[in-house]
Amino acid sequence: MDTDFLEISNGQALSREQIPHLTFDDFQKNAMKIVWGGGKIVQYFGYADNSIVKLMAVLRTDKLLVAGCDAPNEYPSLSNKCELFQLFEREIAEQFGIVPKYHPWLKMVRYHPNSQGKKDVFGNDYTKDIPGNYPYYSVEGNEIHEVAVGPVHAGVIEPGHFRFNCIGERVLHLEIQLGYQHRGIEDLILKAAPKRLPIIIEGIAGDTTVANGVSFAQAVEALASIQTDQGSHIIRTIGLELERIANHVGDLGALSGDVAFLPPANYCGRMRGDFLNMSLLICGNRLGKGLVRPGGVRFSIDDEISRELMRRINEIEPQVEHVIDLLFSTPSVRARFEDCGKVSTSDADHLGLVGPAGRACGLPYDARRTFATEYYPSIDIPENAKTTGDVFARAKMRAEEILQSISIIKSLLKDTIETNCVDSEVFNLPSSSFVVTVNEAWRGELSHCIITDTEGKILRYKIKDPSFHNWNGLAMSLRNTGISDFPLNNKSYNLSYCGYDL
Amino acid sequence: MLNTLKNRFEQGYRTSTYPKKTVELAPRYRGRPQVHKNAPSDLVVKCAAACPQDAIDIDRKLINMGRCVFCGTCERISEGRFISFTRDFEYSVAEKDHLLTDGEIPSLADHARQHFKKLFGRSLQLRQVSAAGCNACEADLNVLATPFFDLARFGINFVASPRHSDGIVVTGPISRNMKTALLQTYEAVPDPKVVIAVGSCSISGGPFRGSPEITEGLDSLLPVDLYIPGCPSHPLTNLHALLKFFK
Incomplete structure (x- = not known):
């Protein structure tokens, strides 16, 4: 072009x-x-x-x-x-x-004043308590009713507001308003001491710690011309895949729980912990906090840890396979998963869905293949797009990715991994420079971008979580779906509130 | 049906023996920090300068567990001579002063509010409020419901409504946009009620301190009864705190 x-x-x-x-x-x-x-x-x-x-x-x-x-x-x-x-x-x-x-739907994203001291585009007065003070999209008619959920939800999850316009049980439209999690991360990065940045970055979204850490590290490494060794690429790749597996396994369990099939719900909950404990084994933190830093990784995988990881993976792999088989071969699960919360390929394309949510609608894009970093250029990532776009497709996609990720990790553990561990060093960035990094986090395309000023200070740090693309996919799934199927659809995406709200 | 039974058999019985028997965590796990007071001052200064959380009190040679994210930078720089992170996950405290520590943590059971033990010792229902938490603390609280930890066997549950609860468990640095919802949830809990702060974010603002969008410390808004430090705190740390404080 x-x-x-x-x-x-x-x-x-x-x-x-x-x-x-x-x-x-x-x-x-x-x-x-x-x-x-x-x-x-x-x-x-x-x-x-x-x-x-x-x-x-x-x-x-x-x-x-x-x-x-x-x-x-x-x-x-x-x-x-x-x-x-x-x-x-x-x-x-x-x-x-x-x-x-003439924007068709000009409304706030995260409820905060603009950085330029200009008149607020949305007419908000931020000295007052704003959240929820907003005219939600509404449907009118005799039998129409609204259901408002959140920001505090029934479970142990992050806050956000969901407004359902329903006719009877059927959802005509779901509006999702976030912003409750806004911590001002992008602005904080500009004024925080450089030594704090890796910690702030790892706090963007705890379930995406490694992917955010990698995206940040790659950006700094590119700007400051830091060479990283092959071993650190392998360890980062293992970290990313463990993160992917843990989240997917947990979500398959949650999906099973939402259709009242309790055995996989419990088994997946426990097995997710086993994968998190593999991250703990590598870096001392279940979510991988502290593993990745600019220049490489802070923890090696020596032969002893490698053997122990391999032992644990070999032990759990058949269990994972069997639970996945149990989940997808149970007729009552299939009956609830299939045809629920469908998004067409064309709608997904218009919304720009990414990650497993996009692939479940037939969009094969996977940043591990298209913009491969770390050790991914040497790994064959299969194209496993589905076209049904329903809960079943999203669940199936996750299940396939779990098994693929397990085999990726096993192949990476075959040989000795040699790396020179780094620590939390602070690097000087070149002046007037730009870099963008793209990685496939477990939810999809994650991107960080750094622009520096004439003195090499960070002028702009932009973070884009895959959820930024995908929340509207969830809203689209709910169209003409029973409101009682909301939890099921929500879990099939399991999007990030804090990654979106920043 | 056969498949269900086969899986049940394969999965076996997985519930932890904790607290009857102690659990050993992986060697690289960073739990309770231990300060070595005889470390030379220049090393202490060096550690304090490198600490991303500015959690080290140079003069008194102490570490603030409420700020610390357990990244282990100080341990690496001092090669364990000033601070080393032990594998002890039982480090929660009932008083804010106890967060600033040399590693000797006062017994939580001794400092627990005795009337809470009487009221909630046999049944404790908690409402979790994520106030801008990054989903790490939330996740490691949520896993307490999984078969390994099985929180319900102790009569403790996370419930869906503040009206059904005996207290709130707060995670996250309390964003401006969540403050009202948090305070309203607290209001909705019937008296007497417990407030538990989990994670360095809710205790001190954590990684986000200095941002005008957050609150640096839940205790500036509500009376906090129990502090569980970490980034995030290990599920066993959470479990230990709940059991020692209420049982």
Whole structure:
């Protein structure tokens, strides 16, 4: 495709001068050309450079494409032409007060004032308590009723608000409003001491600790030209795959619990713990906190640990296989999973769903294959897209990935892993530089982007969790679905509140 | 049916023997920090400078477990000569002052509120409120319901409504946008009620201290009865705290 965007590779450091700086008109024309040609948005965000607000977009085809421009104060929304932009435009409006005129659904993302001291785009007064103070989308009619859930939910989970518009049991529309988890991470990174960054990054989303740690480390390594050894690539890959397995196993159990089939619910709960304990064995923390740092990893996998990991995996693998078989061969489970919460391939494509949620709708994209980092270039990641787009497809996708990840880890443990462990060193970043990293976290495409200023300080740190793409997939799944099937659909996605809210 | 039975047989009985028998965690697990007071001052200063959480009190040679995320940086820098992390997961405290420690943690059972033991010792229902938690502490509380820990065998449960609960368990650095919901949940719990802070975020703001979007310390909003430090605290740490404080 011939565009004015610059083709870059994943984790490639660039001087900011190398990035095409277009007029806004050219920027949006080129961006539209790419997305209309099937491209997707990896990052699209604003940043303030010497009090001038600029925009930066990283799009993907089978390549990564980047360009920037000066931000206009207001502009006709691109969301009207392509749905993929809607949430990114709302985020830019919230963070920088740039108004996308005629936006079809201009509402806040996380409830916070913009960084430029401009008039709030949504008309909010943040000295008052804002959350929930917002006119939700509503359906009217004699038999219509609304169900409001959250922010505090019934289970031990994160907060968010769900508003269901129903006719009887049937959900016509689900509106999801998040922002309760907003901790101001992107701003905090700019002012926090550099030694704090790895800890903050690992706190973005605890269930995605390793993937966030890796995305951050790769970005710093690219900017500061730090070489990492092969052993650290292998250990990071093992960490990422353990994270994937633990979450998928836990969610299969939760799905089973939600259709009242209790044996796998309990077995998966216990087995998830066994996988978390493998991370504990490697790095001393069940969620992998402290494992990854710029330059490599803080913990080696020596032969003793490698043997112990292999022993544990060989012991648990048949149990996992058998529980998965039990789950999917039970007619009452199949009856509830199949045809529940369907999203068509076309809708998934329009929403830009990523990860297992996207693959369950027939979108094969997996960043481990397309933009392979760490040890993934040497691993064959099979294309296992499903097309039914229902709870069954999402569950099946998770089950397949669990078994694939187990075999990946086993193959990586075959040989001795040699690495020079690093510690939490602080690196100097080059001035006026840019880098974007893309990794396949267990929920899908995770991306970090760093822009530095003329003194090498971080000017902008942008984080995009896969959930940023996928929450609307859950809303779409609920259309014309019984409200009692909400928990089931919710677990089939299990999206991140804190990763989205930042 | 046969398949269900086969799986049941394969899975076996997995419930932990804790607290009757102690459990040994993996060698790299970082539990209760132990301060070695005879460490040279320059080493203490070096550790304090490198600590991402600024959790080290240089003058008194103490570590603040409420701030610490148990990353082990100080242990590495001092090669264990100033601080070493033991494999002891029983380190929760009932008083905020006890968080600042040299590693000798006062017995939790001795400092527990005795009337709580009488009221809730046989049955304790808790409502968990995630107030901007990163899902790590939440996950390691949630696993207490799995067969290995099986919290319900002690008469302790997490319940769906504050109206049915005896107290709240708070995780996360209490974002501005969750403050009202947290306080309203607390209000909804009938008296007498317990407040438990889990994780360095709820105790001190954790990794997010300094952000205007959060609250640095649950105790500035509500009276906290039990502090469970960690990032996240191991499920056994949570279990130990609940059992010692209430049983």
